[in-house]
Amino acid sequence: MTDSSVSQPNFFEVKKGLFSWIFSLDHKRIGLLYLYSVGSFFLVGAALGVLMRLELFNPGADLIEAKTYNQVFTLHGVIMIFLFIIPSIPAVFGNFFLPIMLGTDDVAFPRLNLLSWWLYVLGALFALSTLVFGDGPADTGWTFYAPYSVKTGTNVSMSVLAAFILGFSSILTGLNFIVTIHRLRAPGMGFNQMPLFAWALYATSWIQLLATPIIGITLLMIVAERMLGIGLFDPSIGGDPILYQHLFWIYSHPAVYIMALPAMGIVSEIIPTFAQRTIFGYKAIAYSSLAIAFVGYFVWGHHMFTSGMSGPAAYIFSILTFFVAIPTSIKVFNWLATMYKGSINVQVPLLYAVAFIFNFLIGGLTGLVVGALAADVHLHDTYFVVGHFHYVMFGGTGFAFFGALHYWYPKIWGKMYNKLIANIAFAILFIGFNTLYFPMLILGIKGMPRRYYDYLPEFHTLNQISTVGSWILIIGLLLMIFNLFKGYFSKQKAPANPWNGITLEWQTQSPPTLYNFDKAPELVEGGPYNYPNAMKG
């Protein structure tokens, strides 16, 4: 373990000033630009979520009226999906750590990388502009379902153009990572010597590259339909609304794996580090990422069981959906097997990783419930789906994102947060999260529909519990953010390798130098997680 007090200037120190950041080609700075951007939008999205929960504390219109509520949940969805979850782990931690973990000095196309961030900013501006132009933000939900999205007077065109631009940002990041992984691995690092985070990003990047163009063209079709009345999706002029749903979900279901796979990669990094042992089933975890990406392409129809899709198509999509559970379970069993009888060092990142497994299991299993044709007919468009989705996205990807933030925090900034406060914040977050979202699963089974500002009196108590959960969650969130800021401003430096990790990012100083390594990094013999050998060495 080396100390961080080395002589080389780190990437923060080589240049100063705003322009050195917003026009930087350094993958680490671009990763941090993404972190500050997606972090800000996450807080905006979370505030909108709390506003919805406050409205739902009592039945009836207390704070906002129906139309505003529709606009709030749409903006919440657009911000959280397109501006936070999709870019979160790949664009932040992928950008920062992929080149370092591969033992190289940058991504394959640094300028394209910067363009990707600028496109993200442009897309974000388009999304936010809906607040001030026209009749306000879209009120369609983040899915922009036709024909309503074609007919509504709210600012749908700007919203879908925002998603279109953000799609390009996502494609460019995916392209960059694929080429980086193929061509810039350190000498001697074959695909099977890559860290599992790189494998997860590789699978994710292929989805970004292949699926995102479909949503791009579909969203342009919505704009064309609104402006020119072509008759693609609006049945009153000869269109087919189910065609829109097919095209939308051909992208948006694989997009769920754009959100989930990098999170699984994070968990695959954290667990062996804190269990201090070789990960169980390296190849099974690596290839299951590809399997999830592949099978994930063929299950989009399970979002449309009640939309008027044909019976035979629904059977096929339901059966295919169950296949996704296999590679996902492979990962979970391998993570548990890695921890079994390991010499576990319980630290905050590990807590987030274990919470990921717990939450993701609930999210995954409830996913199987709605993937089953007969059950979905009852549960479709109820709060069960909202609960399921948030368990996967927030309980899964969100917690993995927080875990990664705590895991790589000392590497990125060379400082350490207060571990006690971090533990307390984690506990509050975990309790708040489950108090907020578990009642939604019950509400859904009882039949409460989603996307309404009002509800029947019988749903009152569970809605109140859920809203109280949102307050607890926000307290945990604010405490976590406060603690991370406090750590940043503390004078105490973190060691270069505080967790005894053996992947390549732990071989360089904290924060890393501009070109990441002063000398070529040494690969660990026997694979990236070969802890026994590393300890002997």
Next chain:
Amino acid sequence: MSNNKLTTDHHDDAPHITSYVEHFGTWISLILLTFMTVFISVFGADLNTLTVATALFIASVKALVVAYYFMHLKYDPKLYKIMMLVVMALFMVFLIMLTIDYLTR
């Protein structure tokens, strides 16, 4: 920002110069295929539902010609050709599954 000491660059593509004949021939074939698409669309009413399938087939051939000659897939390693085929297969699956819904609705 490249530091070759730390990276492995597998770039082993041999330089190649495409002849004017090949460029021109590719262009002519694309024009002919475009005319064929228009011809089938305007005059090929007898094909009925096959009109769309035929147009899609011709468009796929045109895309392959562009990828193979103009985008130099012809000179690329086998892996790239396989990747291209995988993408096309994926697209075919999308179309097949959409068709299953439409034909059985």
